[in-house]
Amino acid sequence: MFDERAIVSSVLAGDQAAFELLVKQYERLVFFVVYRLVKEKEDQEDVAQEVFIKVYNSLPRFAFASKLSTWISRIAYLTAINHVKKHQKEQVRPFTGDLEHFSFVGDRPETVMDKKELAAYMDKLIAQMPIQYRTVLTLFHLNEFTSREIAQTTGMAEGTVKSCLFRARKLLKEKIQGYLKNDVL
């Protein structure tokens, strides 16, 4: 079993192998966060490496006020957001408009033949959503974080997290509902 405290102590004592173990343990968590926020595939791994370098350098300041995974995901989130700000010129300020009226580019394919195509369409919709919706969906469904942990990671209020999650899923449901009537599944 992975013992957070023991690993952190070993890393702080200068044990490099312990840090490598920590990287292996949390690389999936970081990948999920970075995957949804950084669109360029070739940049995703660079950003994730930067995340772990920051983790290593900041580890002496980690006081176990939260779970190590929450703390690492916050570093991943902030690093990815900074990357997006610098390189993708994407709007990273919180989206305050109504998500139901959010305009998606290349919206609604004429026909969807099977489940795979519908899944690809849904992926496209998620990729176009405002950044805070993408983050919340990812942290909840892939990282299996609670709303409270997502709030700690992103700095949003817990109520905002819940509302983002609800609105994003409702929008996705509405967008794909028409195709399901044609017995795609």
Added chain:
Amino acid sequence: MNKWTDEQWQQWLETEGVAQEAAPTPGGASTTPGEQEDLKAYRFVFDQLNQEPPSGFSYCFSKKVMQQLRSRKRSGRWLGWYFLVVVILTVGLGLTYGMLGLLNKVAASRFVEWVNASKGLIILALLTFLIVQYLDQRLIRRY
């Protein structure tokens, strides 16, 4: 009119999961065709959201991180050395002037003239050295 709201469907799927065999409807309750459609769509959405991305990082990702870490530590040490080179050069010039001043005042003033005449060249050489080393470290860090 639908009895089940979007909020209720979402809450139910969060707690029950999306596996159809788990429970076809909440508590086995009968549902209207509209509700069936909502449930089918929500099941699909939850199922897709829970799907992990097809590919992760490269196989040796942790090794790459460790390599980066070591190279950054090295470049941090090199930065200290560069600083030391600049300090040694400055102190060296000062000492040379001081020694010459003690032994031969004419030679000392000639030395000052030489330094004064070649200060542009000295600064350029120093800056070039530092820039080349900096870029070298940046490239090592990147690749």
